[in-house]
Amino acid sequence: AQTVTQSQPEMSVQEAETVTLSCTYDTSESNYYLFWYKQPPSRQMILVIRQEAYKQQNATENRFSVNFQKAAKSFSLKISDSQLGDTAMYFCAFTIIQGAQKLVFGQGTRLTINP
Amino acid sequence: NAGVTQTPKFQVLKTGQSMTLQCAQDMNHNSMYWYRQDPGMGLRLIYYSASEGTTDKGEVPNGYNVSRLNKREFSLRLESAAPSQTSVYFCASSERGRGLETQYFGPGTRLLVL
Numbered sequence: 001a002q003t004v005t006q007s008q009p010e011m012s013v014q015e016a017e018t019v020t021l022s023c024t025y026d027t028s029e030s031n032y033y034l035f036w037y038k039q040p041p042s043r044q045m046i047l048v049i050r051q052e053a054y055k056q057q058n059a060t061e062n063r064f065s066v067n068f069q070k071a072a073k074s075f076s077l078k079i080s081d082s083q084l085g086d087t088a089m090y091f092c093a094f095t096i097i098q099g100a101q102k103l104v105f106g107q108g109t110r111l112t113i114n115p
Numbered sequence: 116n117a118g119v120t121q122t123p124k125f126q127v128l129k130t131g132q133s134m135t136l137q138c139a140q141d142m143n144h145n146s147m148y149w150y151r152q153d154p155g156m157g158l159r160l161i162y163y164s165a166s167e168g169t170t171d172k173g174e175v176p177n178g179y180n181v182s183r184l185n186k187r188e189f190s191l192r193l194e195s196a197a198p199s200q201t202s203v204y205f206c207a208s209s210e211r212g213r214g215l216e217t218q219y220f221g222p223g224t225r226l227l228v229l
Contacts (some may be wrong), residue, residue, distance in 0.1 A: 047217045
């Protein structure tokens with residue numbers, strides 16, 4: 001069974017700073033997909049960024065980027081130039097490639113951006 | 116487009132009562148999912164439907180049943196609610212239910228079982 005662990009329950013930074021959220025996972029699979037989802041106070045889950053395990057290049061989406069370390073089974077999210085609207089719960093998620101996309105989520109990190 | 120809609124938004128049940136949570140999507144997606152979110156935990160998959168006419172168990176299916184009524188609608192039923200089922204329930208959909216696809220989530224239903 002796959003597990004996803006986010007070891008930082010809460011983080012807080014000042015607006016415009018850079019922040020990195022940690023995620024580790026455990027799997028015996030060699031090919032899989034990884035995701036970061038954001039859940040603002042509205043509770044709506046929104047996809048932030050995704051990564052294919054067989055691609056060495058780290059994914060980037062505007063101010064969001066990942067540091068994917070396959071050997072260490074680590075998938076951290078970096079938010080640059082943080083904005084007040086980035087305040088949310090952030091969830092790391094995993095799915096294997098074969099079959100249906102059954103996401104396994106971490107416990108989440110509550111990120112607060114302070115003005 | 117409304118995306119993924121869920122009803123009701125909030126419900127209080129007594130132990131032993133039954134209820135059905137409704138979910139509908141207007142994106143012509145093939146796959147739909149039901150998750151629950153408990154405090155301090157991530158979302159956990161209850162059931163999913165890879166395509167119309169099929170349903171499969173997820174990580175935590177006990178105490179729940181589902182129906183894929185048609186391509187648009189996927190309902191979750193609690194036959195005899197228990198306090199342990201107090202949670203926020205999310206429905207999601209995706210185009211084919213595979214790989215790197217984005218799952219689109221509804222706004223959630225908050226359920227309190229007394």
